[in-house]
Amino acid sequence: MAGAGGLPAIPVALSSASVYPLAVHDAFALAQDLGYDGVEVMVTNNSVSQDPHQLSALSEHYELPILAIHAPTLLLTQQVWGRAWTKIEMSAAMAAEVGASTVVTHPPFRWQTGYAEEFPEGIARIATEYGVDIAVENMYPWKVRGREAKAYLPHWNPIPEPYERITWDFSHAAIAGMDSYEEIRTLGTRLAHVHLTDGTPNGRDEHLLPGQGQQRCAEALGHLAASAWDGVVAVEVSTRRAKGAGEREDWLAETLRFARKHLGH
Template sequence: MIGLSTASVYPESTAHAFNYAALLGYDAVEVMVGIDALSQQTTAIQQLIDHHGVPVCAVHAPCLLITQRVWGTDPWGKLERSAEMAAALGADVVVVHPPFRWQKDYAREFVQGIEGLELSTGIAFAVENMYPWRASSKRSVEAYLPGRDPSTEPYANATIDLSHAAVAQTDPIAMAERLGERLRHIHLTDGTGSAKDEHLVPGRGNQPAAEFLKYLAAADFSGHVVAEINTRKAATSQQRSADLAESLDFAREHLGMPRIERP
């Protein structure tokens, strides 16, 4: 299943993401719960599913800096609400970032807490790889606890994001090998290895995006591959649509799936 993250259409809305997904031939949508009020409303998302005929495969919990107050300030409450939304929409994955370093109490209980949530909800909480915050090539800050690499912790489920791997200068294929069957979810994108989290269209950076997808196909990966790209610089909806279509075609080609013929 190849999905489209609603974050990929920003500054357009969650509703626009479902429209793009349906028009371009994506199999599903990942809902980024964010400052778009619609993204926080399960009933509204269900209406989009029904209207466009595109299911939701995953819910991304509101754990970004800009979403620190979405659904309150209690991090565990945010995850519980994310699981409730996922269950109501028929999604089987909640994507979550590891805690920020200053969230010490949350970080101390994070590994055990994630395991408990999975047991109590039946939803996979796929912890995402992150990156050091770098001011330059020589100065960086480790901003996440218990760590930014999910393969070093005993999580049952993990997400690999290729843009985050680029910033961290980490080999995503080696990370996938370490995770093995614990790899549940992919954010397909790209980066150049700069200090900026670029989220480029796959194939436009220097990450082994094609090789990574071929590795997944050879390993019979059964999770979700979700395009999560930055289209903020697209001057028109046509340009944004072209970037989204290119990302989907890239995924299908290197996963060994037939190309979608569009008008």
């Protein structure tokens, strides 16, 4: 069944994070070659990822929609776009400009005082202003010498918080010891976006190919298809260990096949 714009009911996008350390244009090229339905752009230090005009040009050239923007709220992108609220607002503005319906963001870090306390109300206001979903991603506990360190405020788990829209990441769930299948079923309409990957509860953010870890990825995708979910599944796997472009392409093609099989495409 096709959705709006000729896309499948649940489109499968390629996250630009999946081609790291290659550039954004490589993500578009690979997505087109492999038959993905669109792209999720992670905003990084790469200038193209920050420029809506260049992103729109890539989208037009490769005939692939930009389905989500990942705000630069990682530790590695703390210097991108300055203050915390500026990151969220510029991401929302860029999403609206390039036609992406979703902005993915991480929960606030505990040292981001002011921003953290006002986060639920602030993202709701910005989402309304720009007409996009701002979907807060599930993270995981940080451990220092075997003990949990409080890295996020109020918490790494967005489910109990008053966020209207949530992004679910299977690798992060694995670290946290959570069952993605059960959590996705519980989230219902709060679930806006999915990062398809896998992991094991060994404390490392592995971003394995689905099926290589211990998460119930297949069951979760099957549930989304059966429940007529209207979000996007974005492939966010690590290909940094790939030996050349051929192996990276094979891994991303395999993940696309997995997604489409279990979504019933």
